[in-house]
Amino acid sequence: MNTIDKRKLSRPNFNDPIPNMKSPSPLPDATIQQKAKTDAVDVLNARTMAILWKE
Secondary structure, three states: OHHHHHHHHHOOOOOOOOHHHOOOOOOOHHHHHHHHHHHHHHHHHHHHHHHHHHO
């Protein structure tokens, strides 16, 4: 019984909020998400242009 309890204590508690998940930047989360979307679109556009350029 003791070994099970120790193992339970050593496992991370996934219900605890992780403090490092919050970004240190002063931008609100919505702005960060929007920038991530914009960056992803830029990458997609660059890939598309590279594919079209090859053909």
